[in-house]
Amino acid sequence: MSTFLFDEIIFGPVKSRRLGISLGINLLPYNSKFCNFNCIYCECGWTKDKLEKQSFHSVEVVEKELNNKLLDLYNNNIIIDVITFAGNGEPTLHPFFDVIIDLTIKARNKFFPKANIAVLTNGTMISKPKVFNSLNKIEQNILKIDSVIPETIQLINGPLGNYNINSTLENLKKFNGNVIIQTLFVKGYYNNVVVDNTSEIELTSWIDFLLKVKPNKVMIYTIARDTPVKTLEKVNIETLEKIANLLTINNIKSQISS
Numbered sequence: 001m002s003t004f005l006f007d008e009i010i011f012g013p014v015k016s017r018r019l020g021i022s023l024g025i026n027l028l029p030y031n032s033k034f035c036n037f038n039c040i041y042c043e044c045g046w047t048k049d050k051l052e053k054q055s056f057h058s059v060e061v062v063e064k065e066l067n068n069k070l071l072d073l074y075n076n077n078i079i080i081d082v083i084t085f086a087g088n089g090e091p092t093l094h095p096f097f098d099v100i101i102d103l104t105i106k107a108r109n110k111f112f113p114k115a116n117i118a119v120l121t122n123g124t125m126i127s128k129p130k131v132f133n134s135l136n137k138i139e140q141n142i143l144k145i146d147s148v149i150p151e152t153i154q155l156i157n158g159p160l161g162n163y164n165i166n167s168t169l170e171n172l173k174k175f176n177g178n179v180i181i182q183t184l185f186v187k188g189y190y191n192n193v194v195v196d197n198t199s200e201i202e203l204t205s206w207i208d209f210l211l212k213v214k215p216n217k218v219m220i221y222t223i224a225r226d227t228p229v230k231t232l233e234k235v236n237i238e239t240l241e242k243i244a245n246l247l248t249i250n251n252i253k254s255q256i257s258s
């Protein structure tokens with residue numbers, strides 16, 4: 001199996017490892033991945049060297065497709081647990097992300113008031129008040145932190161432009177706990193450099209960071225599908241359990257998805 005791109009705005013519902021029955025929303029273009037990270041494990045493949053101008057799906061089209069799909073599910077008695085923003089890259093890069101979150105809340109309240117709204121984000125846009133406020137409105141604001149050591153972030157996440165973990169920490173604290181941290185653990189090699197964010201130094205600094213953020217929960221998982229770098233490997237369940245244990249000792253709630 002190779003990496004893949006979604007070719008729809010609304011996809012699913014699918015059974016998600018972490019979220020339950022999930023209806024997905026892909027706000028990014030169909031034909032290419034659009035992200036300001038370049039994670040070595042990204043299921044969508046590699047990011048282009050720089051973010052080129054893109055034409056995003058309009059608010060009107062997203063609203064129409066979402067409402068049509070929710071009506072269809074409702075009429076067919078298909079219950080969903082969550083509406084999840086994911087897809088071909090970073091959803092918060094959509095210029096009208098805030099408007100789309102508001103219309104999604106409205107549609108959710110109309111058709112499936114018990115469903116959560118989740119956003120899987122790399123957190124690079126949380127310094128923008130509109131993005132921050134929108135993420136603060138939803139139930140599952142799931143933000144990626146794979147490492148807090150700058151060299152490892154460069155190696156695993158390959159951010160385009162400046163990414164500063166200390167500024168990210170300050171912004172994360174402003175959620176006052178209304179944030180879920182997701183961390184993907186991975187081992188292997190990339191360009192002959194060892195990849196391992198499960199080492200003692202990684203975990204010690206990561207826990208220290210989490211204690212300052214005080215997240216609602218931490219989701220820990222490992223690779224499950226094909227990755228652009230072929231020399232990566234899954235982290236075994238025993239290691240994930242040890243990491244979960246470490247979180248428990250530090251009074252941080254966790255969830256393993258192996």
Ligand code: SF4
Nearest residue numbers: 035037039042089122
């Ligand atoms: S942040 Fe997500 S979409 Fe972007 S490169 Fe990483 S895994 Fe892929």
